[in-house]
Amino acid sequence: MIRRGLAAGVLVIAAWVVLPLWQRQDHGPPMAGSMPGATASLPPATELKGPAPAPVRYAYQPECPGQSGPCLRWHLVSTRGEQWWLPGVSGEDTFVLSDDGTRAAYPHGGGFVLHDLMTGTVTPLRVEGEGEPMFSLDGRHLAVGREVADLATGRVHRLNGEARGWTSSGVITSTLKPDDRTPGRVNVTVFTVSSPEGRRLRRSTSPGDLSSDGVLSPSGRQFATLMREVTPTSVTTTSILINRERAVTPRLPAGWTITTILRWRGEDGLLVRMRGPANRIAYHIVDLTTGRPLPGGVEERGLSTVIGRLN
Incomplete structure (x- = not known):
């Protein structure tokens, strides 16, 4: 049974139409609490027939005027600013993009399909796992639950646990277990990196209290998590912790905080x-050497957003 729904961790909820920050033109210094730039509108969406002329920066689910619910389609915005919608793809289904914005995957016919956006080719996949689909960093494999599909051959391999992410060498699974070396009820998270074929490559551990929103780097040697300050009125990220050894202070405009x-x-x-202010949502790449967001982010003003080739 395929779980149909919005992709957790990549999809978010808001209430307007998605606009890319990269299209905006500055008109003097940004006001406090705002991200740089002035809003520009997107061109009308057209049906994508055949190959896309450019990679996809992000996809979003727009709100349709005159309807009580969302539009039943995904809109794609390219790196050049074109906007398309994909035929045969329900806006109510999970939709994911590869990191380079050239491939998409979504449920279809009781399974998943691979949509090569650069050629227009749609290929059924034999994966039947439940969970969030995740492309490998090079876009050559797709993990769904406990299964990994080789997108070149169509072959499917079984994992020993649920896929949680990817490094450059393989897929990540994790297990929470008691820490026998520490007194008291303390847990650690054991991360296992396996080849796409399921062969275990290496393991590492992290304190269990940091594992819920932590992410391993492509090398598998760095682990990033958020440190938060909770007050009666808000939850604010105070720093990004790397391997519990180095703290990076986010240097964002006033009123903005990192949530995920x-x-x-x-x-x-x-x-x-x-x-940000007024519950605005944005996606940016944060430079860990400076703590500042890089240019070229996307502000969300739609119902849900999936990020592809952002920068």
């Missing part, structure tokens, strides 16, 4: 989801 780490960008950047 989505994935690494190389070994020195993190793609994050941020919340």
Whole structure:
């Protein structure tokens, strides 16, 4: 049974139409609490027939005027600013993009399909796992639950646990277990990196209290998590902790805070989801050497968003 729904950790809820920050033009210094730039509108969406002329920056589910619910389709925005919708793809289903924005995967006919956006080819996959589909960093494999599909051959391999993410060498699974070396009821998270064929490559551990939103880097040697400050009125990210050894202070405009780490960008950047004034949502790559967001982010003003080739 395929779980149909919005992709957790990549999809978010808001209430407007999605606009890319990269299209905006500055008109003087940004106001406090705002991300740089002035809003520009997207061109009308057209049906994508055949190959896409450019990779996809992000996909979103728009709100349709005159309807009580969302539009039953996904809209794709390219790196050049074109906007398309995909025929045969329900907006109520999970939809994911590869990191380079050239491939998409979504449920169809009781399974999943691979949509090569650069060629227009749609290929059925034999994966039957439940869970969030995740492309490998190079876009050559797709993990769904306990299964990994080789997108070149169509062969499917079984994992020993639920896929949680990818490094450059393989797929990540994790297990929470008691820490026998520490007195008291303390847990650690054991991360296992396996080849796409299911062969175990290496293991590492992290304190259990940091594992819920932590993400391994492509090398598998760095582990990033958020440190938060909770007050009666808000939850604010105070720092990004790397391997519990180095803290990076986010340097964001006033009123903005990081809510989720989505994935690494190389070994020195993190793609994050941020919340700002009036519950605005934005996605940016944060430079871990400076703590500042890089240019070219996306602000969400739609019902749900999936990030592809952001930068």
